[in-house]
Amino acid sequence: MTSPNETTSPNDRAGRLAEVRNLKMARSAHAYVRGSTAKFYEWLKAGAVALPEGPPVWICGDCHVGNLGPLADRRGKVAVQIRDLDQTVIGNPAHDLVRLGLSLASAARGSDLPGVVTAKILEQLMAGYEAALEGEFGEKGDRPDSIQALLDHSTRRRWRHLAAERLDTVEPKIPLGKKFWALTGQERRALKALFEDTAVHDLITHLQGRGGDASVQLVDAAYWMKGCSSLGRLRFAAMLRVGEGKKASLCLVDIKEAATAAAPRSAKAPMPRDNAQRVVAGARALSPHLGERMVAARLLDRGVALRELMPQDLKIEIDQLTQADAMAMAFYLAGVVGRAHGRQMDEAEQRAWRAELARARPANFEAPNWLWSSVVSLLAVHEEAYLEHCRRFALAHAA
Numbered sequence: 157m158t159s160p161n162e163t164t165s166p167n168d169r170a171g172r173l174a175e176v177r178n179l180k181m182a183r184s185a186h187a188y189v190r191g192s193t194a195k196f197y198e199w200l201k202a203g204a205v206a207l208p209e210g211p212p213v214w215i216c217g218d219c220h221v222g223n224l225g226p227l228a229d230r231r232g233k234v235a236v237q238i239r240d241l242d243q244t245v246i247g248n249p250a251h252d253l254v255r256l257g258l259s260l261a262s263a264a265r266g267s268d269l270p271g272v273v274t275a276k277i278l279e280q281l282m283a284g285y286e287a288a289l290e291g292e293f294g295e296k297g298d299r300p301d302s303i304q305a306l307l308d309h310s311t312r313r314r315w316r317h318l319a320a321e322r323l324d325t326v327e328p329k330i331p332l333g334k335k336f337w338a339l340t341g342q343e344r345r346a347l348k349a350l351f352e353d354t355a356v357h358d359l360i361t362h363l364q365g366r367g368g369d370a371s372v373q374l375v376d377a378a379y380w381m382k383g384c385s386s387l388g389r390l391r392f393a394a395m396l397r398v399g400e401g402k403k404a405s406l407c408l409v410d411i412k413e414a415a416t417a418a419a420p421r422s423a424k425a426p427m428p429r430d431n432a433q434r435v436v437a438g439a440r441a442l443s444p445h446l447g448e449r450m451v452a453a454r455l456l457d458r459g460v461a462l463r464e465l466m467p468q469d470l471k472i473e474i475d476q477l478t479q480a481d482a483m484a485m486a487f488y489l490a491g492v493v494g495r496a497h498g499r500q501m502d503e504a505e506q507r508a509w510r511a512e513l514a515r516a517r518p519a520n521f522e523a524p525n526w527l528w529s530s531v532v533s534l535l536a537v538h539e540e541a542y543l544e545h546c547r548r549f550a551l552a553h554a555a
Contacts, residue, residue: 182545188542189220189259193243193418196255196418200534203529210248210497211249212425213246213441213501214438214442215251215442216241217241217243219238219251220256220258221472221474221489223238223239223240224237224489225470225472226469227239227469228445228466228467229445230449233445234307236303236492237442237445237496238442241435242414242415243418243419244419244439245417246422246425247422247425252493253490256490257531260281260489263474267476269477278527279523282523283522284298284487284489284490285493286494287491288490288491288495293491315467328376328395329375330376334381335381335382336393337379337381338378339377339378350453350455355451356453359449360396360407363407366398370400371399375396375406377395378392378393380393380410389412391413393409407465409464410462410463411461414452430452431459433459436452441496449466
């Protein structure tokens with residue numbers, strides 16, 4: 157296979173990207189859940205459980221634990237919000253609850269927690285979500301110790317930490333190798349032109365107190381092999397120098413092609429037809445810290461969403477959970493999601509949605525039947541699919 161250090165066409169990258177994606181998804185059942193969004197909605201639709209229909213609002217669409225975490229706003233203030241909006245649509249908020257419940261339940265199973273903990277996790281998930289809708293979710297008071305520690309770490313991070321983490325170097329370059337691959341001439345020219353666009357220039361220069369008239373120069377760029385969603389899509393990292401002389405600063409920009417969302421959308425809700433504009437609109441509704449740092453653009457005749465990466469941006473990583481950690485995490489993260497949904501609803505919509513969530517809930521079990529049944533059935537389906545994925549991946553490597 158061609159080395160990533162050599163210039164390759166987008167088609168040449170597909171085989172390597174597929175291999176990396178399969179490996180990532182085979183590492184654990186929880187990783188498989190994160191990487192199988194389209195399958196999630198297929199299996200959810202095929203199930204016999206009827207979900208409640210909430211008011212049409214912007215939803216994450218891929219609301220797993222790894223898609224939440226500390227995010228900085230344009231001035232550097234940090235809060236835990238939804239950090240990936242590729243799948244965002246105006247749709248049914250119940251889909252985010254099921255997706256988050258499945259992610260937490262999968263993490264609990266991976267931590268070898270007793271099955272009863274899954275029931276308690278879903279109880280806490282609903283409690284946190286409803287507390288946010290009722291305005292009773294305390295961002296600081298309800299924050300688990302592990303999240304507080306992550307936020308404390310986030311606020312201490314600076315550019316050198318971001319560069320060392322993302323680039324493995326603090327030098328003003330993007331090192332080619334495992335994560336970053338050489339561009340074609342066409343791609344490099346297109347990226348140079350992209351940062352001359354007025355809207356893109358304005359986004360970069362108005363972040364972190366920079367002057368709006370500062371110059372923006374493309375220092376280096378590369379194709380970015382990142383996540384499970386890059387297969388067949390444009391994904392680039394660009395290093396920029398903003399300003400001149402001693403006042404100049406470096407920044408790293410993530411450029412990601414926006415594709416059609418797998419999440420079901422409300423038939424009557426107006427949404428941007430351009431996928432990049434959809435992603436940015438969803439981000440601004442659900443995650444203001446991220447949304448104000450994003451802009452939609454066109455690159456090589458495709459819609460892309462750009463965002464400057466901040467040192468404070470981190471994802472929530474779950475290795476092992478205790479029972480107490482799992483329940484505290486469920487309450488808190490559901491509260492974050494509930495606040496993101498709730499700010500889009502008026503008082504009457506919030507009241508009606510709370511009543512719908514409470515309907516048909518057993519008196520002795522706080523999680524509604526539709527959430528419990530959906531998560532349990534999806535756990536079983538994902539486990540079977542995960543094991544089959546591992547078998548096929550192992551057979552492919554043995555061939």
